[in-house]
Amino acid sequence: MNTTAPPASADDRWTRYWHAPRLASCGPADSAYAGPIAAHWERLFLRGLRPGQRLLDLCAGNGAIAVLAARTILRRKKGRIRIDAIDRAAIDPLRFLELEAPVARQIRYHPKTDATALPFPEATFSWVVSQFGVEYAPRSAVVAEALRVTRPGGRLHFVMHAREGLLARQAERERKEAEVLRQAPFLVRTREILTQLKAGHDPAGAQLLLQALKAEIERFLTSHGQPVNPQMVRHACNLCLHTASVAPHFPLATLLAKIAELEAELDAHAGRLQDLLAAAVSQEDLARWRADLAAHGAVRIEMGALRVAPREALVAWTVDARKQP
Ligand SMILES: C[S@@+](CC[C@H](N)C(=O)[O-])C[C@H]1O[C@@H](n2cnc3c(N)ncnc32)[C@H](O)[C@@H]1O
Incomplete structure:
Protein backbone atom coordinates (compact mmCIF):
# COMPACT_ATOMS: atom_id res chain seq x y z
CA MET A 1 0.00 0.00 0.00
CA ASN A 2 1.35 3.43 -0.87
CA THR A 3 0.59 5.74 2.05
CA THR A 4 3.04 8.50 1.12
CA ALA A 5 1.30 11.88 0.78
CA PRO A 6 2.00 14.08 -2.27
CA PRO A 7 4.69 16.74 -1.71
CA ALA A 8 3.38 19.72 0.27
CA SER A 9 3.60 23.35 -0.87
CA ALA A 10 5.75 25.87 1.05
CA ASP A 11 2.57 27.25 2.64
CA ASP A 12 1.54 23.76 3.78
CA ARG A 13 5.01 23.18 5.21
CA TRP A 14 4.85 26.39 7.23
CA THR A 15 1.25 25.83 8.31
CA ARG A 16 2.25 22.43 9.66
CA TYR A 17 5.21 24.03 11.43
CA TRP A 18 3.23 26.86 13.06
CA HIS A 19 0.42 24.60 14.23
CA ALA A 20 2.43 23.90 17.36
CA PRO A 21 3.32 25.86 20.47
CA ARG A 22 6.47 27.46 19.05
CA LEU A 23 7.73 30.96 18.30
CA ALA A 24 11.19 30.35 16.79
CA SER A 25 11.44 29.46 13.12
CA CYS A 26 14.78 27.73 12.90
CA GLY A 27 17.68 26.18 14.74
CA PRO A 28 17.53 24.03 17.83
CA ALA A 29 16.10 25.58 21.00
CA ASP A 30 19.58 26.12 22.45
CA SER A 31 21.01 27.79 19.29
CA ALA A 32 22.12 31.41 19.03
CA TYR A 33 18.73 32.26 17.51
CA ALA A 34 16.89 33.61 20.55
CA GLY A 35 19.51 35.45 22.60
CA PRO A 36 21.27 37.99 20.38
CA ILE A 37 18.42 38.39 17.92
CA ALA A 38 15.79 39.01 20.59
CA ALA A 39 18.20 41.44 22.30
CA HIS A 40 18.62 43.30 19.00
CA TRP A 41 14.86 43.82 18.61
CA GLU A 42 14.38 44.70 22.25
CA ARG A 43 17.03 47.43 22.02
CA LEU A 44 15.41 48.78 18.88
CA PHE A 45 11.88 48.81 20.36
CA LEU A 46 13.03 50.30 23.67
CA ARG A 47 14.68 53.19 21.83
CA GLY A 48 12.05 53.90 19.21
CA LEU A 49 8.67 52.25 19.69
CA ARG A 50 6.05 54.41 21.39
CA PRO A 51 2.65 53.57 22.90
CA GLY A 52 -0.19 54.26 20.50
CA GLN A 53 1.83 53.46 17.36
CA ARG A 54 0.87 50.80 14.83
CA LEU A 55 3.36 48.08 13.93
CA LEU A 56 3.19 45.50 11.15
CA ASP A 57 5.11 42.19 11.43
CA LEU A 58 5.58 40.73 7.93
CA CYS A 59 5.89 36.96 7.37
CA ALA A 60 5.32 36.69 11.10
CA GLY A 61 4.86 32.95 11.64
CA ASN A 62 3.46 32.64 15.16
CA GLY A 63 4.56 36.23 15.77
CA ALA A 64 7.95 36.10 17.50
CA ILE A 65 8.53 39.79 16.83
CA ALA A 66 4.93 40.85 17.30
CA VAL A 67 4.94 39.22 20.74
CA LEU A 68 8.29 40.74 21.63
CA ALA A 69 7.09 44.22 20.62
CA ALA A 70 3.84 43.79 22.57
CA ARG A 71 5.69 42.65 25.69
CA THR A 72 8.27 45.42 25.43
CA ILE A 73 5.71 48.17 25.18
CA LEU A 74 3.47 46.69 27.87
CA ARG A 75 6.16 45.96 30.46
CA ARG A 76 8.79 48.57 29.80
CA LYS A 77 6.74 51.50 28.54
CA LYS A 78 3.52 50.83 30.43
CA GLY A 79 1.45 51.42 27.32
CA ARG A 80 -0.21 49.63 24.41
CA ILE A 81 0.21 49.50 20.68
CA ARG A 82 -1.75 47.94 17.86
CA ILE A 83 0.15 45.20 16.07
CA ASP A 84 -0.84 43.41 12.87
CA ALA A 85 1.01 40.19 12.04
CA ILE A 86 0.61 38.66 8.60
CA ASP A 87 1.75 35.36 7.09
CA ARG A 88 0.92 33.45 3.92
CA ALA A 89 0.58 30.20 5.88
CA ALA A 90 -2.68 29.36 7.64
CA ILE A 91 -1.31 30.55 10.99
CA ASP A 92 -3.54 30.33 14.06
CA PRO A 93 -1.23 31.27 16.95
CA LEU A 94 -3.92 31.89 19.54
CA ARG A 95 -4.89 28.23 19.26
CA PHE A 96 -1.35 27.01 19.87
CA LEU A 97 0.41 29.60 22.05
CA GLU A 98 -0.40 30.43 25.62
CA LEU A 99 -0.01 34.17 25.37
CA GLU A 100 -0.72 36.50 28.27
CA ALA A 101 -4.12 38.10 27.58
CA PRO A 102 -2.82 41.71 27.57
CA VAL A 103 -0.16 40.72 24.99
CA ALA A 104 -2.62 38.78 22.81
CA ARG A 105 -5.05 41.72 22.88
CA GLN A 106 -2.48 43.96 21.18
CA ILE A 107 -1.94 41.62 18.22
CA ARG A 108 -4.21 40.93 15.28
CA TYR A 109 -3.07 37.92 13.23
CA HIS A 110 -3.80 37.70 9.50
CA PRO A 111 -3.35 34.16 8.13
CA LYS A 112 -3.14 33.39 4.39
CA THR A 113 -1.98 36.93 3.68
CA ASP A 114 0.75 37.61 1.17
CA ALA A 115 3.36 40.24 2.04
CA THR A 116 3.22 41.44 -1.56
CA ALA A 117 -0.56 42.13 -1.44
CA LEU A 118 -1.33 43.58 1.98
CA PRO A 119 -4.92 44.23 3.09
CA PHE A 120 -4.07 47.66 4.57
CA PRO A 121 -4.49 51.19 3.24
CA GLU A 122 -1.51 53.36 2.37
CA ALA A 123 0.46 54.98 5.19
CA THR A 124 -1.05 52.85 7.99
CA PHE A 125 1.98 51.86 10.07
CA SER A 126 4.70 53.69 11.98
CA TRP A 127 6.76 50.50 11.94
CA VAL A 128 7.02 47.69 9.40
CA VAL A 129 9.28 44.89 10.59
CA SER A 130 10.23 41.37 9.62
CA GLN A 131 12.45 38.66 11.00
CA PHE A 132 13.61 35.94 8.62
CA GLY A 133 10.55 36.76 6.52
CA VAL A 134 10.67 39.33 3.72
CA GLU A 135 13.58 37.57 2.03
CA TYR A 136 11.17 34.67 1.28
CA ALA A 137 9.03 36.96 -0.91
CA PRO A 138 9.98 38.54 -4.27
CA ARG A 139 12.23 41.44 -3.22
CA SER A 140 10.99 44.32 -5.31
CA ALA A 141 7.29 43.54 -4.72
CA VAL A 142 7.65 43.14 -0.97
CA VAL A 143 9.70 46.32 -0.63
CA ALA A 144 7.12 48.30 -2.65
CA GLU A 145 4.26 46.94 -0.55
CA ALA A 146 6.05 47.48 2.78
CA LEU A 147 6.74 51.11 1.85
CA ARG A 148 3.19 51.64 0.60
CA VAL A 149 1.72 50.82 4.02
CA THR A 150 4.39 52.72 5.99
CA ARG A 151 3.54 56.25 7.14
CA PRO A 152 5.79 59.08 5.91
CA GLY A 153 8.75 59.18 8.30
CA GLY A 154 7.88 55.65 9.50
CA ARG A 155 10.49 52.99 10.04
CA LEU A 156 11.29 49.70 8.32
CA HIS A 157 13.49 47.15 10.00
CA PHE A 158 14.27 43.72 8.61
CA VAL A 159 16.48 40.96 10.04
CA MET A 160 17.31 38.57 7.20
CA HIS A 161 19.04 35.23 6.89
CA ALA A 162 22.67 35.71 5.87
CA ARG A 163 23.72 33.20 3.25
CA GLU A 164 27.25 33.30 4.69
CA GLY A 165 25.99 33.02 8.28
CA LEU A 166 25.82 30.54 11.11
CA LEU A 167 22.11 29.70 10.77
CA ALA A 168 22.36 29.04 7.04
CA LEU A 277 18.67 28.34 1.99
CA ALA A 278 17.00 29.62 -1.18
CA ALA A 279 15.78 32.78 0.62
CA ALA A 280 19.05 33.60 2.44
CA VAL A 281 20.59 36.91 1.40
CA SER A 282 24.26 37.24 0.45
CA GLN A 283 26.34 40.31 1.19
CA GLU A 284 26.21 41.07 -2.52
CA ASP A 285 22.36 40.97 -2.46
CA LEU A 286 22.31 43.78 0.11
CA ALA A 287 23.07 46.31 -2.63
CA ARG A 288 19.94 45.11 -4.47
CA TRP A 289 17.82 45.54 -1.33
CA ARG A 290 19.23 49.04 -0.92
CA ALA A 291 18.46 49.94 -4.54
CA ASP A 292 14.87 48.62 -4.29
CA LEU A 293 14.26 50.46 -1.01
CA ALA A 294 15.58 53.72 -2.47
CA ALA A 295 13.53 53.24 -5.66
CA HIS A 296 10.33 52.93 -3.59
CA GLY A 297 10.89 55.99 -1.42
CA ALA A 298 13.07 54.85 1.48
CA VAL A 299 15.73 57.14 2.94
CA ARG A 300 18.42 56.79 5.65
CA ILE A 301 18.97 53.18 4.55
CA GLU A 302 21.47 51.36 6.74
CA MET A 303 22.67 47.79 6.36
CA GLY A 304 24.22 45.98 9.32
CA ALA A 305 25.32 42.56 10.50
CA LEU A 306 24.14 40.68 13.57
CA ARG A 307 26.97 38.68 15.09
CA VAL A 308 27.28 36.40 18.10
CA ALA A 309 29.95 35.93 20.71
CA PRO A 310 32.39 34.39 21.37
CA ARG A 311 33.83 34.55 17.84
CA GLU A 312 31.52 37.22 16.48
CA ALA A 313 30.10 34.79 13.94
CA LEU A 314 27.65 36.27 11.44
CA VAL A 315 24.01 35.33 12.09
CA ALA A 316 21.90 37.74 10.05
CA TRP A 317 21.88 40.90 7.97
CA THR A 318 19.87 43.87 9.20
CA VAL A 319 18.22 46.52 7.07
CA ASP A 320 16.98 49.74 8.61
CA ALA A 321 15.29 52.56 6.69
CA ARG A 322 12.72 55.36 6.91
CA LYS A 323 10.00 56.25 4.51
CA GLN A 324 10.57 59.70 3.08
CA PRO A 325 8.70 62.22 5.32
C1 LIG B 1 11.44 31.56 8.59
S1 LIG B 1 9.74 31.89 8.85
C2 LIG B 1 9.85 33.33 9.87
C3 LIG B 1 8.72 33.54 10.80
C4 LIG B 1 8.87 34.61 11.87
N1 LIG B 1 9.07 35.91 11.32
C5 LIG B 1 9.99 34.26 12.83
O1 LIG B 1 10.99 34.95 12.87
O2 LIG B 1 9.83 33.29 13.57
C6 LIG B 1 9.27 32.53 7.28
C7 LIG B 1 7.79 32.80 7.17
O3 LIG B 1 7.55 33.56 5.99
C8 LIG B 1 6.29 33.18 5.48
N2 LIG B 1 6.21 33.64 4.08
C9 LIG B 1 6.96 33.23 3.03
N3 LIG B 1 6.64 33.93 1.92
C10 LIG B 1 5.66 34.80 2.28
C11 LIG B 1 4.92 35.79 1.58
N4 LIG B 1 5.12 36.04 0.28
N5 LIG B 1 3.99 36.49 2.26
C12 LIG B 1 3.76 36.26 3.57
N6 LIG B 1 4.43 35.32 4.28
C13 LIG B 1 5.38 34.61 3.65
C14 LIG B 1 6.25 31.69 5.67
O4 LIG B 1 4.94 31.17 5.64
C15 LIG B 1 6.94 31.55 7.05
O5 LIG B 1 5.99 31.52 8.09
Whole structure:
Protein backbone atom coordinates (compact mmCIF):
# COMPACT_ATOMS: atom_id res chain seq x y z
CA MET A 1 0.00 0.00 0.00
CA ASN A 2 1.35 3.43 -0.87
CA THR A 3 0.59 5.74 2.05
CA THR A 4 3.04 8.50 1.12
CA ALA A 5 1.30 11.88 0.78
CA PRO A 6 2.00 14.08 -2.27
CA PRO A 7 4.69 16.74 -1.71
CA ALA A 8 3.38 19.72 0.27
CA SER A 9 3.60 23.35 -0.87
CA ALA A 10 5.75 25.87 1.05
CA ASP A 11 2.57 27.25 2.64
CA ASP A 12 1.54 23.76 3.78
CA ARG A 13 5.01 23.18 5.21
CA TRP A 14 4.85 26.39 7.23
CA THR A 15 1.25 25.83 8.31
CA ARG A 16 2.25 22.43 9.66
CA TYR A 17 5.21 24.03 11.43
CA TRP A 18 3.23 26.86 13.06
CA HIS A 19 0.42 24.60 14.23
CA ALA A 20 2.43 23.90 17.36
CA PRO A 21 3.32 25.86 20.47
CA ARG A 22 6.47 27.46 19.05
CA LEU A 23 7.73 30.96 18.30
CA ALA A 24 11.19 30.35 16.79
CA SER A 25 11.44 29.46 13.12
CA CYS A 26 14.78 27.73 12.90
CA GLY A 27 17.68 26.18 14.74
CA PRO A 28 17.53 24.03 17.83
CA ALA A 29 16.10 25.58 21.00
CA ASP A 30 19.58 26.12 22.45
CA SER A 31 21.01 27.79 19.29
CA ALA A 32 22.12 31.41 19.03
CA TYR A 33 18.73 32.26 17.51
CA ALA A 34 16.89 33.61 20.55
CA GLY A 35 19.51 35.45 22.60
CA PRO A 36 21.27 37.99 20.38
CA ILE A 37 18.42 38.39 17.92
CA ALA A 38 15.79 39.01 20.59
CA ALA A 39 18.20 41.44 22.30
CA HIS A 40 18.62 43.30 19.00
CA TRP A 41 14.86 43.82 18.61
CA GLU A 42 14.38 44.70 22.25
CA ARG A 43 17.03 47.43 22.02
CA LEU A 44 15.41 48.78 18.88
CA PHE A 45 11.88 48.81 20.36
CA LEU A 46 13.03 50.30 23.67
CA ARG A 47 14.68 53.19 21.83
CA GLY A 48 12.05 53.90 19.21
CA LEU A 49 8.67 52.25 19.69
CA ARG A 50 6.05 54.41 21.39
CA PRO A 51 2.65 53.57 22.90
CA GLY A 52 -0.19 54.26 20.50
CA GLN A 53 1.83 53.46 17.36
CA ARG A 54 0.87 50.80 14.83
CA LEU A 55 3.36 48.08 13.93
CA LEU A 56 3.19 45.50 11.15
CA ASP A 57 5.11 42.19 11.43
CA LEU A 58 5.58 40.73 7.93
CA CYS A 59 5.89 36.96 7.37
CA ALA A 60 5.32 36.69 11.10
CA GLY A 61 4.86 32.95 11.64
CA ASN A 62 3.46 32.64 15.16
CA GLY A 63 4.56 36.23 15.77
CA ALA A 64 7.95 36.10 17.50
CA ILE A 65 8.53 39.79 16.83
CA ALA A 66 4.93 40.85 17.30
CA VAL A 67 4.94 39.22 20.74
CA LEU A 68 8.29 40.74 21.63
CA ALA A 69 7.09 44.22 20.62
CA ALA A 70 3.84 43.79 22.57
CA ARG A 71 5.69 42.65 25.69
CA THR A 72 8.27 45.42 25.43
CA ILE A 73 5.71 48.17 25.18
CA LEU A 74 3.47 46.69 27.87
CA ARG A 75 6.16 45.96 30.46
CA ARG A 76 8.79 48.57 29.80
CA LYS A 77 6.74 51.50 28.54
CA LYS A 78 3.52 50.83 30.43
CA GLY A 79 1.45 51.42 27.32
CA ARG A 80 -0.21 49.63 24.41
CA ILE A 81 0.21 49.50 20.68
CA ARG A 82 -1.75 47.94 17.86
CA ILE A 83 0.15 45.20 16.07
CA ASP A 84 -0.84 43.41 12.87
CA ALA A 85 1.01 40.19 12.04
CA ILE A 86 0.61 38.66 8.60
CA ASP A 87 1.75 35.36 7.09
CA ARG A 88 0.92 33.45 3.92
CA ALA A 89 0.58 30.20 5.88
CA ALA A 90 -2.68 29.36 7.64
CA ILE A 91 -1.31 30.55 10.99
CA ASP A 92 -3.54 30.33 14.06
CA PRO A 93 -1.23 31.27 16.95
CA LEU A 94 -3.92 31.89 19.54
CA ARG A 95 -4.89 28.23 19.26
CA PHE A 96 -1.35 27.01 19.87
CA LEU A 97 0.41 29.60 22.05
CA GLU A 98 -0.40 30.43 25.62
CA LEU A 99 -0.01 34.17 25.37
CA GLU A 100 -0.72 36.50 28.27
CA ALA A 101 -4.12 38.10 27.58
CA PRO A 102 -2.82 41.71 27.57
CA VAL A 103 -0.16 40.72 24.99
CA ALA A 104 -2.62 38.78 22.81
CA ARG A 105 -5.05 41.72 22.88
CA GLN A 106 -2.48 43.96 21.18
CA ILE A 107 -1.94 41.62 18.22
CA ARG A 108 -4.21 40.93 15.28
CA TYR A 109 -3.07 37.92 13.23
CA HIS A 110 -3.80 37.70 9.50
CA PRO A 111 -3.35 34.16 8.13
CA LYS A 112 -3.14 33.39 4.39
CA THR A 113 -1.98 36.93 3.68
CA ASP A 114 0.75 37.61 1.17
CA ALA A 115 3.36 40.24 2.04
CA THR A 116 3.22 41.44 -1.56
CA ALA A 117 -0.56 42.13 -1.44
CA LEU A 118 -1.33 43.58 1.98
CA PRO A 119 -4.92 44.23 3.09
CA PHE A 120 -4.07 47.66 4.57
CA PRO A 121 -4.49 51.19 3.24
CA GLU A 122 -1.51 53.36 2.37
CA ALA A 123 0.46 54.98 5.19
CA THR A 124 -1.05 52.85 7.99
CA PHE A 125 1.98 51.86 10.07
CA SER A 126 4.70 53.69 11.98
CA TRP A 127 6.76 50.50 11.94
CA VAL A 128 7.02 47.69 9.40
CA VAL A 129 9.28 44.89 10.59
CA SER A 130 10.23 41.37 9.62
CA GLN A 131 12.45 38.66 11.00
CA PHE A 132 13.61 35.94 8.62
CA GLY A 133 10.55 36.76 6.52
CA VAL A 134 10.67 39.33 3.72
CA GLU A 135 13.58 37.57 2.03
CA TYR A 136 11.17 34.67 1.28
CA ALA A 137 9.03 36.96 -0.91
CA PRO A 138 9.98 38.54 -4.27
CA ARG A 139 12.23 41.44 -3.22
CA SER A 140 10.99 44.32 -5.31
CA ALA A 141 7.29 43.54 -4.72
CA VAL A 142 7.65 43.14 -0.97
CA VAL A 143 9.70 46.32 -0.63
CA ALA A 144 7.12 48.30 -2.65
CA GLU A 145 4.26 46.94 -0.55
CA ALA A 146 6.05 47.48 2.78
CA LEU A 147 6.74 51.11 1.85
CA ARG A 148 3.19 51.64 0.60
CA VAL A 149 1.72 50.82 4.02
CA THR A 150 4.39 52.72 5.99
CA ARG A 151 3.54 56.25 7.14
CA PRO A 152 5.79 59.08 5.91
CA GLY A 153 8.75 59.18 8.30
CA GLY A 154 7.88 55.65 9.50
CA ARG A 155 10.49 52.99 10.04
CA LEU A 156 11.29 49.70 8.32
CA HIS A 157 13.49 47.15 10.00
CA PHE A 158 14.27 43.72 8.61
CA VAL A 159 16.48 40.96 10.04
CA MET A 160 17.31 38.57 7.20
CA HIS A 161 19.04 35.23 6.89
CA ALA A 162 22.67 35.71 5.87
CA ARG A 163 23.72 33.20 3.25
CA GLU A 164 27.25 33.30 4.69
CA GLY A 165 25.99 33.02 8.28
CA LEU A 166 25.82 30.54 11.11
CA LEU A 167 22.11 29.70 10.77
CA ALA A 168 22.36 29.04 7.04
CA ARG A 169 25.31 26.67 7.62
CA GLN A 170 23.36 24.92 10.37
CA ALA A 171 20.32 24.71 8.06
CA GLU A 172 22.38 23.05 5.32
CA ARG A 173 23.67 20.39 7.74
CA GLU A 174 20.20 19.85 9.17
CA ARG A 175 18.64 19.57 5.71
CA LYS A 176 21.13 16.84 4.75
CA GLU A 177 20.41 15.03 8.00
CA ALA A 178 16.64 15.13 7.40
CA GLU A 179 17.20 13.62 3.94
CA VAL A 180 19.43 10.87 5.34
CA LEU A 181 16.79 10.10 7.99
CA ARG A 182 14.10 10.02 5.30
CA GLN A 183 16.07 7.35 3.41
CA ALA A 184 17.13 5.44 6.55
CA PRO A 185 16.85 1.64 6.19
CA PHE A 186 15.09 1.43 9.56
CA LEU A 187 12.08 3.27 8.10
CA VAL A 188 11.68 0.63 5.37
CA ARG A 189 12.33 -2.08 7.94
CA THR A 190 9.58 -0.67 10.20
CA ARG A 191 7.04 -0.96 7.40
CA GLU A 192 8.11 -4.56 6.69
CA ILE A 193 8.00 -5.52 10.35
CA LEU A 194 4.57 -3.96 10.86
CA THR A 195 3.23 -5.98 7.93
CA GLN A 196 4.85 -9.16 9.24
CA LEU A 197 3.56 -8.57 12.77
CA LYS A 198 0.03 -8.10 11.50
CA ALA A 199 0.30 -11.23 9.36
CA GLY A 200 0.34 -13.12 12.66
CA HIS A 201 3.20 -14.13 14.92
CA ASP A 202 3.51 -15.86 18.25
CA PRO A 203 4.89 -13.65 21.07
CA ALA A 204 8.41 -15.06 20.66
CA GLY A 205 8.39 -14.35 16.91
CA ALA A 206 7.07 -10.84 17.50
CA GLN A 207 9.83 -10.25 20.04
CA LEU A 208 12.45 -11.30 17.50
CA LEU A 209 11.05 -8.85 14.95
CA LEU A 210 11.17 -6.03 17.48
CA GLN A 211 14.77 -6.90 18.31
CA ALA A 212 15.64 -6.84 14.62
CA LEU A 213 14.18 -3.34 14.36
CA LYS A 214 16.13 -2.17 17.42
CA ALA A 215 19.32 -3.55 15.86
CA GLU A 216 18.57 -1.71 12.57
CA ILE A 217 18.10 1.56 14.47
CA GLU A 218 21.31 0.98 16.45
CA ARG A 219 23.20 0.40 13.17
CA PHE A 220 21.82 3.67 11.81
CA LEU A 221 22.75 5.66 14.93
CA THR A 222 26.26 4.23 15.03
CA SER A 223 26.95 4.94 11.37
CA HIS A 224 25.31 8.41 11.48
CA GLY A 225 27.56 9.88 14.19
CA GLN A 226 26.73 13.04 16.15
CA PRO A 227 23.30 14.31 15.03
CA VAL A 228 22.84 17.96 14.02
CA ASN A 229 19.27 17.87 15.32
CA PRO A 230 19.25 15.16 18.02
CA GLN A 231 15.60 15.81 18.83
CA MET A 232 14.51 14.99 15.27
CA VAL A 233 16.67 11.84 15.09
CA ARG A 234 15.42 10.64 18.49
CA HIS A 235 11.83 11.34 17.48
CA ALA A 236 12.11 9.29 14.25
CA CYS A 237 13.74 6.30 16.00
CA ASN A 238 11.33 6.34 18.95
CA LEU A 239 8.27 6.66 16.75
CA CYS A 240 9.25 3.61 14.66
CA LEU A 241 9.97 1.52 17.76
CA HIS A 242 6.82 2.63 19.51
CA THR A 243 4.63 1.94 16.47
CA ALA A 244 6.06 -1.57 16.17
CA SER A 245 5.64 -2.24 19.89
CA VAL A 246 1.92 -1.29 19.89
CA ALA A 247 1.23 -3.16 16.62
CA PRO A 248 -0.98 -5.86 18.23
CA HIS A 249 -3.49 -3.22 19.31
CA PHE A 250 -4.09 -1.35 16.03
CA PRO A 251 -5.04 -2.13 12.43
CA LEU A 252 -2.19 -2.21 9.90
CA ALA A 253 -3.53 0.87 8.07
CA THR A 254 -3.33 2.96 11.27
CA LEU A 255 0.22 1.81 11.95
CA LEU A 256 1.40 2.50 8.39
CA ALA A 257 -0.28 5.92 8.51
CA LYS A 258 1.90 6.76 11.54
CA ILE A 259 5.04 6.02 9.52
CA ALA A 260 3.70 7.98 6.53
CA GLU A 261 3.06 10.91 8.88
CA LEU A 262 6.66 10.73 10.11
CA GLU A 263 7.90 10.71 6.51
CA ALA A 264 5.75 13.76 5.70
CA GLU A 265 7.18 15.50 8.77
CA LEU A 266 10.75 14.79 7.61
CA ASP A 267 9.92 15.98 4.07
CA ALA A 268 8.39 19.19 5.42
CA HIS A 269 11.42 19.79 7.65
CA ALA A 270 13.87 19.31 4.77
CA GLY A 271 11.63 21.48 2.54
CA ARG A 272 11.56 24.38 5.01
CA LEU A 273 15.32 24.25 5.36
CA GLN A 274 15.64 24.22 1.57
CA ASP A 275 13.33 27.28 1.46
CA LEU A 276 15.54 29.01 4.03
CA LEU A 277 18.67 28.34 1.99
CA ALA A 278 17.00 29.62 -1.18
CA ALA A 279 15.78 32.78 0.62
CA ALA A 280 19.05 33.60 2.44
CA VAL A 281 20.59 36.91 1.40
CA SER A 282 24.26 37.24 0.45
CA GLN A 283 26.34 40.31 1.19
CA GLU A 284 26.21 41.07 -2.52
CA ASP A 285 22.36 40.97 -2.46
CA LEU A 286 22.31 43.78 0.11
CA ALA A 287 23.07 46.31 -2.63
CA ARG A 288 19.94 45.11 -4.47
CA TRP A 289 17.82 45.54 -1.33
CA ARG A 290 19.23 49.04 -0.92
CA ALA A 291 18.46 49.94 -4.54
CA ASP A 292 14.87 48.62 -4.29
CA LEU A 293 14.26 50.46 -1.01
CA ALA A 294 15.58 53.72 -2.47
CA ALA A 295 13.53 53.24 -5.66
CA HIS A 296 10.33 52.93 -3.59
CA GLY A 297 10.89 55.99 -1.42
CA ALA A 298 13.07 54.85 1.48
CA VAL A 299 15.73 57.14 2.94
CA ARG A 300 18.42 56.79 5.65
CA ILE A 301 18.97 53.18 4.55
CA GLU A 302 21.47 51.36 6.74
CA MET A 303 22.67 47.79 6.36
CA GLY A 304 24.22 45.98 9.32
CA ALA A 305 25.32 42.56 10.50
CA LEU A 306 24.14 40.68 13.57
CA ARG A 307 26.97 38.68 15.09
CA VAL A 308 27.28 36.40 18.10
CA ALA A 309 29.95 35.93 20.71
CA PRO A 310 32.39 34.39 21.37
CA ARG A 311 33.83 34.55 17.84
CA GLU A 312 31.52 37.22 16.48
CA ALA A 313 30.10 34.79 13.94
CA LEU A 314 27.65 36.27 11.44
CA VAL A 315 24.01 35.33 12.09
CA ALA A 316 21.90 37.74 10.05
CA TRP A 317 21.88 40.90 7.97
CA THR A 318 19.87 43.87 9.20
CA VAL A 319 18.22 46.52 7.07
CA ASP A 320 16.98 49.74 8.61
CA ALA A 321 15.29 52.56 6.69
CA ARG A 322 12.72 55.36 6.91
CA LYS A 323 10.00 56.25 4.51
CA GLN A 324 10.57 59.70 3.08
CA PRO A 325 8.70 62.22 5.32
C1 LIG B 1 11.44 31.56 8.59
S1 LIG B 1 9.74 31.89 8.85
C2 LIG B 1 9.85 33.33 9.87
C3 LIG B 1 8.72 33.54 10.80
C4 LIG B 1 8.87 34.61 11.87
N1 LIG B 1 9.07 35.91 11.32
C5 LIG B 1 9.99 34.26 12.83
O1 LIG B 1 10.99 34.95 12.87
O2 LIG B 1 9.83 33.29 13.57
C6 LIG B 1 9.27 32.53 7.28
C7 LIG B 1 7.79 32.80 7.17
O3 LIG B 1 7.55 33.56 5.99
C8 LIG B 1 6.29 33.18 5.48
N2 LIG B 1 6.21 33.64 4.08
C9 LIG B 1 6.96 33.23 3.03
N3 LIG B 1 6.64 33.93 1.92
C10 LIG B 1 5.66 34.80 2.28
C11 LIG B 1 4.92 35.79 1.58
N4 LIG B 1 5.12 36.04 0.28
N5 LIG B 1 3.99 36.49 2.26
C12 LIG B 1 3.76 36.26 3.57
N6 LIG B 1 4.43 35.32 4.28
C13 LIG B 1 5.38 34.61 3.65
C14 LIG B 1 6.25 31.69 5.67
O4 LIG B 1 4.94 31.17 5.64
C15 LIG B 1 6.94 31.55 7.05
O5 LIG B 1 5.99 31.52 8.09
